[in-house]
Amino acid sequence: MWWLIGGLAAAWLLWMTLRPNPEVAANLEVLTEPAAAQGISRFWLIDIAGNIVVFAPFGAAVTLAIQESAQGTASAQGTASAQGTASAQGTASAQG
Numbered sequence: 849m850w851w852l853i854g855g856l857a858a859a860w861l862l863w864m865t866l867r868p869n870p871e872v873a874a875n876l877e878v879l880t881e882p883a884a885a886q887g888i889s890r891f892w893l894i895d896i897a898g899n900i901v902v903f904a905p906f907g908a909a910v911t912l913a914i915q916e917s918a919q920g921t922a923s924a925q926g927t928a929s930a931q932g933t934a935s936a937q938g939t940a941s942a943q944g
Contacts (some may be wrong), residue, residue, distance in 0.1 A: 853909040857905050857906035
């Protein structure tokens with residue numbers, strides 16, 4: 849599930865970067881004009897806060913996906929190891 853969310857976040861980021869700059873600027877005027885009236889610079893609003901808002905969901909989804917994959921791999925290896933030990937014990941007792 850997290851890989852899907854990470855993929856969707858990556859697609860969203862790609863879509864945003866491929867949009868024409870005038871269109872993006874026009875869409876952001878709704879945020880930048882009131883912020884400028886409050887004394888917040890465009891740099892802090894778009895470049896700092898905007899990047900955190902944009903990249904935090906992507907980073908979180910990829911991190912959780914990697915953790916989930918690692919846990920799934922570890923449990924699969926543990927199961928295979930337990931099955932291998934049981935079959936080795938069964939073979940030893942059948943020979944014994």
